[in-house]
Amino acid sequence: xxxxxxxxxSSGMHAxxxxxxxxxxxxxxxxxxxxxLNLGILxxxxxxxxxxxFNLNKFVNQLLSLKNKKDSNEIxxxxxxxxxxxxxxxxxxxxINSSNVSDEFRESLALKMVEDESLLASKKLEKTDIIAKxxxxxxxxxxxxxxxxxxxxxxxxxIQDLAQHLTMAFDAAVLGMAAAAxxxxxxxxxxxxxxxxxxxxxxxxxxxxxxxxx
Numbered sequence: 001x002x003x004x005x006x007x008x009x010s011s012g013m014h015a016x017x018x019x020x021x022x023x024x025x026x027x028x029x030x031x032x033x034x035x036x037l038n039l040g041i042l043x044x045x046x047x048x049x050x051x052x053x054f055n056l057n058k059f060v061n062q063l064l065s066l067k068n069k070k071d072s073n074e075i076x077x078x079x080x081x082x083x084x085x086x087x088x089x090x091x092x093x094x095x096i097n098s099s100n101v102s103d104e105f106r107e108s109l110a111l112k113m114v115e116d117e118s119l120l121a122s123k124k125l126e127k128t129d130i131i132a133k134x135x136x137x138x139x140x141x142x143x144x145x146x147x148x149x150x151x152x153x154x155x156x157x158x159i160q161d162l163a164q165h166l167t168m169a170f171d172a173a174v175l176g177m178a179a180a181a182x183x184x185x186x187x188x189x190x191x192x193x194x195x196x197x198x199x200x201x202x203x204x205x206x207x208x209x210x211x212x213x214x
Contacts, residue, residue, distance in 0.1 A: 018149070024142045025168075028175040031135050035182035038128055042186050049193070054083040056200055060207050067211045072096050075211070087117060088201050095208050103213060110205040117201055121194035128190075131183035139176015143169045 059082055066075055079092050091113040098106055150165030 018145065020141065021145045024138055024145065025172065027138055028135070028142055028172060028179065031131050031138065031179040031183075032175050034127070035131055035135075035179045035186070038186045039182050042189060046189075052083045056203060059084075060203060063204075063207050063211065070211060075208075084200065084204070085197060087120065088197070088204070091117065091201065092204055092208055095205060096212070103209070106209060106212070110209060114198065114202055114205060117198055121191075121198065124194070125187050125191060128183040128187040132180050132187055135176045135180040135183065137176075139173050139180075142172025142176065145169075146172075 059078075062078055063075060066078075075096060076093055079089055079096075082089070094113065095106065095110055098109060146165040146168045150162050150169070153159075153161035153165065
């Protein structure tokens with residue numbers, strides 16, 4: 001009776017694990033293609049960033065030169081002409097347009113908008129971060145699942161089936177590691193870019209607060 005239960009349980013586990021093979025391979029393929037797509041986007045973004053000429057110190061001094069005038073339209077014009085992300089421009093303009101409230105409220109508003117930009121950057125990195133972390137595990141699943149039938153084929157002396165299952169196992173491992181490596185590289189570079197941009201935004205927020213300080 002015990003042997004029958006054990007055999008039934010083992011057969012059920014085997015059926016479940018083998019049923020996961022196709023979904024695992026599909027997920028690995030999606031991960032790999034998505035990682036490659038992001039690598040292409042990253043290269044295009046890198047080329048675009050290389051062409052952008054932005055000097056933060058010069059930009060800040062240009063804004064501070066209007067401190068005595070406090071001409072909002074002129075300050076907004078400088079911001080619009082600057083080589084900074086569009087979301088940063090909108091945040092700075094929002095801060096400028098709130099010049100009629102207290103300094104404490106404006107400082108809180110500036111902090112909130114910087115935090116929002118940080119959250120937005122984190123959201124952009126979520127997918128590649130997830131692929132970098134779980135792709136090796138999915139690849140390991142794709143490696144181990146075919147080994148069961150492969151060992152069975154080896155025991156039966158069927159070398160052709162063994163070779164097919166081993167090839168699938170190795171392919172899964174390669175796809176998983178390749179997707180993880182590409183996604184990690186993409187996230188690493190983008191994270192550095194976003195951190196620099198947020199640091200610049202904090203400096204620009206402080207500059208606007210200084211200009212409109214009561």
